[in-house]
Amino acid sequence: MTVDIDVPPIVEMRGITIRFPGVLALDGVDFTLRPGEVHSLMGENGAGKSTLIKALTGVYGIDAGSITVAGERRTFSTAADAQDAGISTVYQEVNLCTNLTVGENVMLGHEQRRGTGIDWKATHREAARHLESLGLSLDTRSMLASHSIAIQQLVAISRAMVLDAKVLILDEPTSSLDRGEVEQLFGVIRDLRGKGVAILFVSHFLDQVYEISDRITVLRNGTLVGEHPIAELPRDALVTKMIGRELEDLAAIANSSHRVIDRTGTPVVKATGLGKRGVLEPADLEIYEGEVVGIAGLLGSGRTELVRLLYGADRADEGEVEVHGKGTKVHQPRHAIEHRISLSSENRREEGVVADLTVAENIVLGIQARQGWMRKIPKKDQDAVVKEYIEALGVRPANPNALVGNLSGGNQQKVLLARWLATAPELLVLDEPTRGIDVGAKADIQRKVAELSAQGLSVIFISSELEEVLRLAQRVVVLRDRRKIGELDAADTDLDTLIDYIANAGEGSAA
Amino acid sequence: MTAIYRHRLFWPIVALVTLIVINAVARPQFIKIRVQDGELYGPLISILRDSAPLMLVALGMTIVIATRGIDLSVGAIMAVSGAVALTIIDGAEDPGNVGTVLIACIVAVLVSLVLGAWNGFLVSVVGIQPIIATLVLMLAGRGVALLITGGFITTVNSEPYSFIASGYLFALPFAFLIGVVAIVILSLVERRTALGVLTEAVGINPEASRLAGVRSRSIIWGAYIVSGTLAGVAGLIYASNIKAADANAAGVFIELYAILAVVLGGTSLNGGKFSIAGTVVGVLIIQTLDSTILFLGVSSAQSPVFFAIVVVIVVIVQSARLRDGLAALTARVRSRGAGVQDSDKVEVA
Amino acid sequence: MAAMTMTRAESRPSDDGPSRVQTFLSRHGGMMPSFAAVFILVLLFIGGEIFLRGDFIRPLTISNLLIDNAYLLVLAVGMTFVILTGGIDLSVGSVMAFTGMLGAKLLAEGLPVGVAVPAMLLGGAAIGLFIGVLVQYFGVQPFIASLAGLFLGRGLAFIVSLSSIKVENDAVLWLQSTRIKIGDWVITPTGIIALVTVAIAAFVLHLTRFGRTIYAIGGSEQSARLMGLKVGRAKIGAYVISGTCAGLAGLLLTAYSNAGYPRNGIGTELDAIAAVVIGGTLLTGGRGFVLGSMIGVLVYGTIKTIINFMGAEQAWMQIIVGALLLLFIVVQRAIVARSEGRR
Known part of the structure; x- marks a missing residue:
């Protein structure tokens, strides 16, 4: 499964920078994806993986850098823009509509039409064809909600195929699957890779990453640590790159x-x-x-x-x-x-x-709830408890009146831990x-x-x-x-x- | 200075003061208060007196909205309460007897409490969305009131009962004092005990609150009981004012004005942080606006257009979208996605 | 490995042919509340027949059900669109009153029907658009945005005129006065308009991408957006449709009562919501049928007719509709809880 390095990349991201209020989520990150490869994006939580993916799928705008897809410079402002460019995403929490049928979820927005109306027969036939190409034979007229999460995930991938995706992003697709289901999914991934689809894979299961990937890109704290062919990056080296000096x-x-x-x-x-x-x-x-x-x-x-x-x-x-x-x-x-x-x-x-309450109110909530509403904990005692735990746990900012949501x-x-320790x-x-x-x-x-x-x-x-x-x-x-x-x-x-x-x-x- | 400017009661109070100033300029007698037999009279006093039913309903609505709910049934409960009270007084041998009136009022308020408890049961135990759960009683409640009055408008001539709406105590209208008592009791309970913060916690995040050991269910249930009870008292005042129980007309649209008052006062319909003082200001704005519209010679039937405009202005000013838009003018426009997406942006960060 | 293989087998319906009942449930579970509404309707008919000693199930009674409730049916159709997106439209009653007054006024001023009727529909659509824009672009909750619409419509109705305006236009009166007889069955043009509205709505909801987007939004707005569907357009469209239907209902009610009356339709929005919910549409959105809403309106109308026949107090109408509404939301709640539990 070696990827020909001479194949021109389908996706090229250069110097991607994204800022959130008070945080530099991505700092000049480069990323390339070639047709017919499975490329894993690795990093601890908060390293910037999902931010990078959301930049590529049009959910977030970028502050600096460029995105080139199939040789064409692109700016995405909605998920639909990215889909039009051939980029499809399957998220961890399946983003389909469980109130609709399997077939409809596959075809939504691309239904077969006859005259003015949707031709449901043809639409379901088309859906079944796409599902079968992934080795799934499902009743396309059954409700999506009646299937397991694993099946829903595969339905989401079928949907991506309807869009004729050249790039398929799989964001933590395996986290709620059992081993057999993972094997089924990997079969589908290998199949798609064979057809020249570029696959961006994110998972925190190292075994799976090593089983399926051709290349790995590692991010840490919003910066690029490196890009490596899988054979050149042993596990311990990968973990060290992901975690940094904290070991x-x-x-x-x-x-x-x-x-x-x-x-x-x-x-x-x-x-x-x-x-x-x-x-x-x-x-x-x-x-x-x-x-x-x-x-x-x-x-x-x-x-x-x-x-x-x-x-x-x-x-x-x-x-x-x-x-x-x-x-x-x-x-x-x-x-x-x-x-x-x-x-x-x-x-x-x-x-x-409780996001819209302050740090202090959140910390006191546990003890106050235990005391019941009649006996309010005196302000002085509240302040003492809050001060103690903010210091002990190093809550930042150390402002008891900051809203926890911020x-x-x-x-x-740490605030949660403080709430419980206070009890x-x-x-x-x-x-x-x-x-x-x-x-x-x-x-x-x-x-x-x-x-x-x-x-x-x-x-x-x-x-x-x-x-x-x-x-x-x-x-x-x-x-x-x-x-x-x-x-x-x-x-x-x-x-x-x-x-x-x-x-x-x-x-x-x-x- | 910015602290005052940013205080959430700043704009509501500015609106109220502006309204009063406009009125005072347009018709100087607006701010005149006469003393007659040791009792106060004048347009401002009338506003205070007339605002009593809306005040009570809006206070209850504030608590319900704080729990992330809504109570559409308050108008219907007002109708039931008035019907119960007047039917008892009407059926008594001596309608003018203070004891009879007292019993009638107590029974009416108890019935309202039970209706509030029914709403609370549907919301907190059965788990039905508040809009729908209270819609049931909103529809059925008037039917019940009609049955109680036998389909007629029950009128009574009872001195003590009329006192509720038109009597004076300590130089002030008795109805207004009822409102003041409700404000004081609610403020004391919410702030001196932990009920206020626990209610907010439940409203902001019911599941997190339950896991933190808060009795979410009881708090939500209690909010509807309070709302029902206060609506019952409001119904007594309304019926006393017209000296009749009109099951079809009592409290029509009051739920909408009450919700408007709560929103005007800066309490978000998404639940959580609430302000009783804000609601009080909101009610006074609505009542003053109503009086202003009447003064302008507009038929009271046409006044909803003004309220529609007020609603739109308020919601647009409160709209997160607009705030984001304004922020984007000073900062740089980055995300061209919908305003909704901005929230999960922070989440990931 | 045995355990795993087994769990996988369960999630593959192809392995064993599932029983017919299972297939039916997995396909049409969402229709159960609508079936329940049909069941209640049948019960009401039978009940009416028994209590009224064979005087109830007659073509005329049933024809009148449609004729008397044509305006409510049109309102319920519009409301179905909005509720399917997970929203609500409180404005329809007062928008109906406003458009009725507007039309009556324009006709009284001597303008032709060709101007008055489009003005009514456009007036309704405009208020719908206003609500939709508030909801979609300003993030205002549908409840509050349509509350503003309610106030606006009611106030505008009174601004047109404080008292009722008689309509003497032949074309408008024709809509209600013409009785088309098919055997013992009777229908008026207003009834036909209502039925055509239902048919168009059913077509739009089930056979167009716009309609399917409405369902997708009700299922999960975020998913719909990530799937690249035109969410904003569909959501605003739902409110515009509801507003337009309210405008049309204004026409039907004006024809029915020969006049525009500014107090028309107070509380009718609640009747429309009740009919939609009784017809099996989930208030959380995403599930329901416009035909179900028609059944809901018929249930509503039948209760009203039975109460009239029995000479009982109108108060019972409100109580029974409230109780039915309660029954249906509890049933829906149970269904939703079950489908959540299955996942």
Whole structure:
């Protein structure tokens, strides 16, 4: 699968610069894409991957630089402009209309017409033809909503083919697919590559990147780190390029986490057979004082679902929860909070911070909610708590009256952490606390978790970045396909073992 | 100076003062206040008195809108409340008895509270969109009021009941004082307890609030109960004013004027941050504008055109799009995408 | 690998021929609320027949259903477009009153029908355009933008004249007075206009790209935009159509009542919304049918007729429509919850 370097590039981006209020999101980035290659765009969250993609798809305008497509200089102001130039995008959260049929989603805006009206028969036939070219035989008249996310993703790709795309952008297409579905998708990608389509691929699963890519472009903090053929860039070199110099700093955290936990007494929280039909098969979980339990598994494996049930965010229909050995009912988040369990959701914007309230109001919200509305926490006490946590966690700007919505992702995450720490929890559940935040804030948060657990706080830590899980946790619980498949001792597990376990362990008994 | 200029009550107050000044110049008697038998009279006092029903409804609407909701049923609840009260008084042996009137008022307000609770149930427990949930009662409520009055306009001659709308206490119209009491109670409850900030949190992000342990459901439910109850009191004042229960005419369009008052006062319909003082100013603007339009010799039936213009000006000034547009004039136009896209731009940054 | 293979098999409908019921549900699940409306309509007919001792299901009664509610049907058609995009249009009642007054005034001034009728339609379209522009370009919520339209229409109606204006134009009166008989069935030109409006709307919604864009916007506006569809144009178009329909309804109501009356249509927007919702269109947008809205109007009209026949209080009309509306939104809520749960 070597790409002929002499083939003229289909996309050439030169010196792309994009500024957001207060942030330089992209700083003079170059990027080239050739026909018939799969080109992976790599970088940590916040490195500028999605910004670069959005510049190419006409969602954002650029402040400097040039975009050339098929030898023609272009400026895109809408998604439609980019599509007209032959650039199609399939986003992580499938951007189709689930209220319409499969066939219509494929053909929308390009329906076959007869006379004045749409010829539905011909349209569905055309849709079926495009789906079949990707090896999909679906009832084109069925509603899109009745299909899995994986199928919807493939439908989105079929749609791109209808547009006769010369460039196909796949932004994190695999994050909610299982292994078989990924294979199906990769089959389609290889097929398209064979037909000369240029594919821009983004994924944070290194295995997949190495399996499918021809070349890799690495971004870090909005700048270009380098462009390499896949064969010339070993994994460790790639990771180093992505992360930069932070590795040593984080290694120190890892050393402090390797403590021995006393598991002889009563666990702080113990869940037995906790499950919900269609969401999670019954699972057991124990957390002891001062322990960090990592939960590993792919997105959709049930890791978020498990902690949501534990916290009462969703109501479990079976299972028991014991806090310090005493059985309790946790049907609502506030029940959990009463038992000093706190959960910081993976979805920071939607389920975490209250954007239009100030930093101070957000921090106090947790304790105020527990006190009830009748007993307002005196202003003086509020100020003291807020000041303490802004300092302890290094929230920037350190202005209690700033609106949280205006803070960067990392600082929003710190505000959330502050809200929960202020409630003095005994168990803190952190679901993807480091997602989408800058490297510095990531290190800050991991350091804080290590520090608090050393002082006796129990933590459940969920992250897609398995290095983080292994770095912080003493024990790792692994889930797959909405089922707990086992537990590992973090001290004698390395990354490869863990990845292998997530992918393969317990296969025999699964059927 | 910029702090004053930027205060969110700045423009509403400027609008109100401008209206009053225009009126005072055009007809000097506008700002004259007469004292007669120790009671105050004059156009300004009339505005205060007449604004009472709208004031009560708009206060309730403010709380509901803060939770990201809307209550379309307030006019219908006013009709029901008036119908209940007058039917009780009408049926009593002595309509002039203070006790009878008191009982009638209490029952009417309790019925309104129950109707508010019904709205709150549909929104917070069943999970129906507020516009639709309250549309049900908006449609059915007047029917209920008509049934109570038997399809007629119930009129009564009851001294104590008339007092509600036209009586005076401490030299001021009693109806106005009812409004003041409601303002004071709501302000105290929202600001002295944590209810204000919790309501805002629920309005801005209901799911995040629930996960933070806030009793979102109870807070939303409570907002509709407050709105219903206040609408019930407003209905009593309305019926007292015309000394009759008119199920078809009571509180028609009041929900729209109340929403307008809330928006004029700077509370966003998207929920969240709210201002009771803003709503008070908004109500006074509407009432003063109404009086101005009448003074101009325009038929009150034609006044909606003026309100349409006011709505358009207010929403356009508040429109994020326009603000972005103005910002782009000073800065450089970069994104040619829709204004909507600007918001997710910041998100990624 | 067994477990994975199995999960994949489930998501491939081609592996095993799914049962007919499954195919039907996966294709037409969105039509269930409209079927429910038909069911209710049939129940009402049967109920009417039983309570009124065989006096109800007669061609004349059913013909009158359409004739008496022609204006509401036209309003509901326009409202369907707006609600399908996820919006709402509160202005239709007062726009109908305004255009009715405008037409009556122009005719009274001696202008020909050829001027008055287009003026009515254009007047409605203009207010629709005004609302659409506020919604699309100024980001104003549809509720508030159309509220401004409501105030504007009502005020303008009274500015045309404070009292009703009698219409004596033969052409306009002909629309209502002509009775075309087909056996025992009767229809007026107004009824035909309403039915043609429904047919055109159904064609536009189901067989044109503009119509499909309306549905796509209701499903997900962001997706529609990313798919490169002309979202702005379609959204404004929906409000213009609703406004134009309100203008047409103004004509029909004027013909029906022989006069323009500035107080016409107070609260009619709610009846139109109720009819659309009862007809199975989801208020969140993206799902529904214009034919469903027609059923909704017929349900509304039937209840009204039954109440008239029984000589019951008009108050019951409001209560029953409110209760039906509640029933339907609860059913819709359940359907939406189920389809979300399945994903």
